[in-house]
Amino acid sequence: MHDTKQLITIKGTRDGLTLFIDDTCSFDEAFKELREKLLANQPQKKEPCVPVTIKLGNRFLREEEKDSLSNLIKEENRFTIQSIESEVIAKSEALSLMEDSEVKTINRIVRSGQVLEVTGDLLLIGDVNPGGSVISTGNIYIMGSLHGVAHAGVKGDRSAIIAASYMNPSQLRIAEYISRAPDYESDGVYMECGLIDEEQDKIIIDRLQVLAHRRKSINRFERRINNG
Structure with a gap:
């Protein structure tokens, strides 16, 4: 038996x-x-x-x-x-997750009145002029000057970050958090990033080096760039 x-x-x-x-x-x-x-x-x-x-x-x-x-x-x-x-998971869900985690590389200048919106992480090679806006469901990396509005984690991702070669935005937004000019140096800063500080419960500006310690998921971005 x-x-x-x-x-x-x-x-x-x-x-x-x-x-x-x-x-x-x-x-x-x-x-x-x-x-x-x-x-x-x-x-x-x-x-x-x-x-x-x-x-x-x-x-x-x-x-x-x-x-x-x-x-x-x-x-x-x-x-x-x-x-x-x-x-x-279903194929449609897998494709959606892939799109959400993809790095979109765009080479352009976002001028006043223009809105650049992507799903996933955004790597912008160019400037965001005053009056221009960039929006992403993931992180935002700007290889240029940020003078306009940047909104990362637009669907509620509080771990998203915003980094720029020159940071002087009119407004930063991460998930539902909003930071305006009084929250950071008015003259702008070089090679800095904006992220949510849970203890202070607000968006802060910090050195790019802190990302290696505070945002372990940033490593996936590095791997995607290295792997093309």
Whole structure:
């Protein structure tokens, strides 16, 4: 008699339960075993709902399959889903992540009244004149003078930074933070960067050298430039 392979593994943690779903079986097989195990481990009605983290491994679930899991866990049992984690993602999501992390290199001058907006990191080889604006979902690197407006992390990335060869902006914005002229030297500074200081809860101007210590993700930019 051969032992039946266990498709669902349940582990208790301080934060609730973690469900590990075998990624080699069919969804229907895993769903059936999950229902049986959840019913067997159902808390008493008087107990509070138990948060559940689902780990799928190398399995991708369609939206209808996620809905089935959610209904099983939330409606038939005294559990609530904390997260569903998978090692794989949809092609469209992968392409979107690639676009968000791509460095866009642009050689031009952004003049008054012009707006340059990109998805991902922006490497601008040129100046941003007064009245001009550059906007990016990621970091902004300007190999030139910044006299206009720069807005990095426009979708809410507070770890984004703004660096320029000559920093004298009319306004800096990172995520929802805004910094205007009184917050930095009015005469401008060379080879500096703007970033959010969490302790001061505002945008500060600092030397480019601090990025190696305060923004480890900047290394990915260096790798992209080196790899073309």
